[in-house]
């Protein structure tokens with residue numbers, strides 16, 4: 001079984017959902033991002049999503065956009081991001097790592113080379129925002145050949161007619177984009193989520209994680225109960241940003257600022 | 273790069289996936305995907321909807337002022353023959369889309385798209401703009417059809433295209449300056465896509481060029497093809513034959529596709545697309561995606577892009593806000609690789625010189641975008657025999673650019 005499937009099965013046995021915190025690679029610098037990444041499992045992260053910086057992240061709001069810009073300024077590259085995962089794996093063989101990003105940096109690296117090196121570095125799954133099922137053949141064969149899960153997004157706009165098509169191409173888990181919008185803007189209501197998740201379950205047995213607009217411990221707790229996991233990104237990045245000095249550099253407060261928030265979120269998810 | 277055999281027709285694209293060869297496609301987030309499919313279905317239906325076609329034609333005739341004239345630029349032709357060898361110096365014609373209402377070709381595709389949006393029941397229109405011409409055209413159509421309009425424009429462009437910003441406001445549109453990235457057209461398009469993701473249910477995104485996800489490159493091309501279709505007939509009437517070379521500026525490539533497309537299968541007609549070479553093709557400060565970029569994926573399609581070795585998009589530069597884009601429409605990438613169209617580059621300085629020459633010789637102040645095409649014409653005409661004919665798309669007028677040009681000429685107005 002893959003690390004992702006093993007993790008969700010174990011959490012199911014515990015009767016709770018997953019907390020999936022997000023960090024942008026190299027934000028605000030490699031060393032700090034690495035310390036955050038290494039500290040996340042102990043702080044309560046069940047799976048970890050790492051954002052791969054891109055100049056033109058069209059599904060992201062200002063918070064994640066700026067995180068990507070800081071990452072790029074700090075020297076993030078595809079090889080550098082994979083290097084972070086490789087270093088993380090030296091101390092952690094269990095926590096699934098998912099890379100989330102856009103297609104062009106992957107295309108530029110070479111799709112086959114990227115999938116092979118990502119798997120070798122210890123990446124478990126990919127979310128490629130701008131590769132919908134219609135373009136899946138661009139990356140699916142190489143991802144599958146290297147044992148990488150291709151996690152697909154389902155949006156509120158994904159109608160019943162499309163759900164089987166999108167879900168049949170999904171492995172690992174399903175990422176439900178809770179709002180029509182970019183990251184870090186609005187939050188979905190509990191009622192909307194409670195209606196949306198069963199609609200997806202009709203077509204899949206895969207675990208479902210909810211992302212976009214999950215900010216507070218309470219929201220993370222609710223989302224992880226309604227679905228099987230909650231992804232938190234902008235709220236964590238905001239904590240990171242608040243800890244930076246006037247020049248945008250990390251301070252002694254940066255790593256704890258993020259990990260303390262992860263801890264609070266994890267507590268809410270574990271309350272069950 | 274000519275390994276592929278030429279297709280039977282250069283007018284067969286895109287395929288069902290929205291691809292021109294390997295270019296194009298639909299690289300968008302899932303949130304937008306259902307909507308893109310809805311636009312495609314509505315667009316396909318509009319092709320055989322007589323009432324839709326009649327209304328678009330009515331607007332082109334009585335609101336835009338089509339057909340735009342074909343003009344034999346006699347003084348320019350004579351001028352270019354002065355320094356040419358005896359018997360040399362091609363005849364230069366302009367397709368005068370600068371005379372359209374709102375001052376550029378953009379209105380042709382905007383009216384088609386806004387009619388489509390109405391048909392789809394959309395109640396809010398968004399657009400991106402670089403030079404402001406597409407923004408003005410969209411704001412105009414929205415005023416006429418009573419729809420709220422939001423235009424995203426890079427903060428840098430807001431600064432250098434002030435007259436158009438004010439025009440859009442007069443027309444009732446909201447202009448949102450975009451500060452991310454280099455604050456130019458690419459960033460405005462990112463912001464347009466983000467708005468659309470957030471407002472999919474009631475909003476139509478009116479894209480200003482032959483880029484974006486399928487069906488936009490094909491749809492905008494089809495609407496703009498009115499330029500080439502008219503020019504073909506007008507040229508037959510004026511000269512009894514087709515031109516030898518077509519020349520057009522390429523930003524995203526809509527005025528160029530509009531002129532080229534109806535001629536693509538006329539093997540004797542050569543075509544040149546002119547990209548902005550900015551401070552020089554090898555200066556690192558240009559907008560020449562085809563000449564200096566490589567294929568990648570941005571804004572929903574695979575095409576030639578300016579990017580670094582790690583697939584990060586790099587900033588374009590051009591004196592012309594309308595050409596200041598690091599990508600190009602996917603059909604141009606395909607035509608480039610097939611060798612059907614040749615793509616060249618013209619610098620800021622060459623465009624400025626052409627801008628002034630055209631004003632003085634023809635009494636036509638061109639936009640900086642077609643001034644790039646004209647600079648290319650000035651290079652090629654003297655090297656062609658006098659009986660050859662060049663047809664250039666004079667796709668916009670220069671009113672919007674006079675402040676930029678004055679600044680470059682050191683004049684205070």
Ligand SMILES: Cc1ncc(COP(=O)(O)O)c(C=O)c1O
Pocket residue numbers: 376377402403404405406480481482521522523524525526527528593594595639641642667668669
């Ligand atoms: C007059 C004019 N020409 C050309 C362009 C470039 O666009 P395209 O290459 O799509 O024609 C613009 C864009 O703003 C423009 O205003």
